[in-house]
Amino acid sequence: MLSDSKIRKLKPSEKCTPARPDKYSDQQGLQLLVRNTGTKTWISAYRFDGKQTRMTLGTYPLMSLSEARQANTEIKALLTDGIDPKNKKRQDKLANIQAQKFNDYALDWLNERQRNVKPRTYQQDYNRMHKDVLPHFKGIALKDVSFEDCRSMADEIEKRVNKDGEPPREVTRRTIDLVANVLRRAKRERIIEQNPIDDLKALYPKAKSQHMKHVDINELPALLQAIEGYHGHDQTRLGMKFLAYSFCRTIELRMMKWSHIDFANRLWRVDIDNLKIARKHVVPLSDQMLAVLEEMKPITGQYEYVFYHTGMHQPYSEEFINNALDILGYAGKQTGHGFRHIASTNLNELGYMGDAIEKQMAHDKKSSIRAVYNHAQHLEERRKIMQVWADFLDLLRDTGEVVDFQTARQQIEQSLNSPKNALLTDVDSNALIQALLDKGISPEDMKRLASKK
Numbered sequence: 001m002l003s004d005s006k007i008r009k010l011k012p013s014e015k016c017t018p019a020r021p022d023k024y025s026d027q028q029g030l031q032l033l034v035r036n037t038g039t040k041t042w043i044s045a046y047r048f049d050g051k052q053t054r055m056t057l058g059t060y061p062l063m064s065l066s067e068a069r070q071a072n073t074e075i076k077a078l079l080t081d082g083i084d085p086k087n088k089k090r091q092d093k094l095a096n097i098q099a100q101k102f103n104d105y106a107l108d109w110l111n112e113r114q115r116n117v118k119p120r121t122y123q124q125d126y127n128r129m130h131k132d133v134l135p136h137f138k139g140i141a142l143k144d145v146s147f148e149d150c151r152s153m154a155d156e157i158e159k160r161v162n163k164d165g166e167p168p169r170e171v172t173r174r175t176i177d178l179v180a181n182v183l184r185r186a187k188r189e190r191i192i193e194q195n196p197i198d199d200l201k202a203l204y205p206k207a208k209s210q211h212m213k214h215v216d217i218n219e220l221p222a223l224l225q226a227i228e229g230y231h232g233h234d235q236t237r238l239g240m241k242f243l244a245y246s247f248c249r250t251i252e253l254r255m256m257k258w259s260h261i262d263f264a265n266r267l268w269r270v271d272i273d274n275l276k277i278a279r280k281h282v283v284p285l286s287d288q289m290l291a292v293l294e295e296m297k298p299i300t301g302q303y304e305y306v307f308y309h310t311g312m313h314q315p316y317s318e319e320f321i322n323n324a325l326d327i328l329g330y331a332g333k334q335t336g337h338g339f340r341h342i343a344s345t346n347l348n349e350l351g352y353m354g355d356a357i358e359k360q361m362a363h364d365k366k367s368s369i370r371a372v373y374n375h376a377q378h379l380e381e382r383r384k385i386m387q388v389w390a391d392f393l394d395l396l397r398d399t400g401e402v403v404d405f406q407t408a409r410q411q412i413e414q415s416l417n418s419p420k421n422a423l424l425t426d427v428d429s430n431a432l433i434q435a436l437l438d439k440g441i442s443p444e445d446m447k448r449l450a451s452k453k
Contacts, residue, residue, distance in 0.1 A: 030072040042068040150197040169207045214338030224397035247343035250336040284383040286390035
């Protein structure tokens with residue numbers, strides 16, 4: 001038999017290996033294994049249904065000799081009653097799991113999810129879980145969650161209607177998915193036999209999709225004039241102008257960093273990792289877009305983000321453009337995202353290459369090889385498109401009326417192709433000296449002219 005003093009003195013013998021630890025017997029099948037690492041593990045050896053079996057009880061000294069003997073005695077009592085101790089252990093564990101509350105299990109699922117999804121996705125799930133799920137399932141055991149519990153939760157969300165009386169249907173559906181994912185994990189782990197809400201989303205069908213609100217082309221000149229005369233913050237006015245010129249997504253505008261701007265090559269390298277579909281693409285910068293960025297430099301040039309709320313010390317919120325458009329009187333008529341629809345429709349009307357327009361709109365699917373490797377596809381055509389579009393908007397704003405598409409395109413492209421008078425400050429000094437020499441001006445003449453300055 002073993003004693004505490006004897007156990008404390010036990011050390012791995014020379015014959016002890018990872019595969020064959022030293023074994024010391026106590027009584028009634030209780031054994032102590034001493035491994036080559038020095039760890040001491042309690043084992044109960046028994047025979048059930050004619051098969052020799054061993055069960056791990058714990059480690060010494062966390063489980064003392066007396067505690068190990070008590071556990072071994074309980075195992076022998078189960079054997080006397082014809083019960084397999086291993087099955088009993090599994091059943092007890094399952095009963096403990098089933099007795100746990102849904103909220104505890106859901107938080108464990110959420111913690112695991114944090115390691116597998118992007119921070120933005122996790123934050124959205126975290127917010128939904130704490131706002132709509134946990135308060136509703138408080139005190140309900142995991143095994144007792146019912147279809148009606150989940151439907152009641154969904155109905156509570158649906159009560160939060162907007163000013164038009166419409167429920168937040170997408171929020172409802174995503175929250176149902178959240179609960180369903182928790183229950184699917186419980187089903188996979190055999191804690192529950194079935195997911196009670198597999199069909200719940202069918203009761204809350206998707207709302208009919210609507211294009212983002214945008215004005216008709218005939219109303220566009222007045223909108224552009226209103227933006228130009230906006231009397232709010234300069235950042236907001238410039239943000240609306242840049243959005244109209246670039247027809248980018250609002251989130252791309254908000255997350256634009258100065259480090260993403262390649263002024264030398266007149267490119268904006270969009271590198272946003274929290275879009276609904278992660279994308280990277282390039283946007284050629286028109287003269288007007290570059291002018292907006294130059295105006296922004298004194299305001300936010302010292303910060304990381306271009307459109308940065310210097311008071312809140314963070315990028316502007318999702319609604320900063322839409323709120324400004326509402327102030328201008330375009331509530332329900334125009335959204336920031338609506339500029340994309342205006343550009344897509346009218347660039348096609350102007351007769352530009354559809355593939356180039358789609359590439360500039362960054363409509364490639366996530367799985368598209370082009371989306372990964374050909375960010376600069378049709379780049380020269382897209383440079384032309386971006387400049388023509390900006391000039392077209394300026395033409396509408398300045399004239400206050402819509403010009404015939406083909407006439408507008410011809411006029412704008414003609415002005416793009418016509419030579420412009422270059423400023424001396426824009427000319428390379430070596431090229432200027434060579435040009436003067438070619439004109440017959442001698443180096444002595446140039447020195448005299450320079451000295452007169």
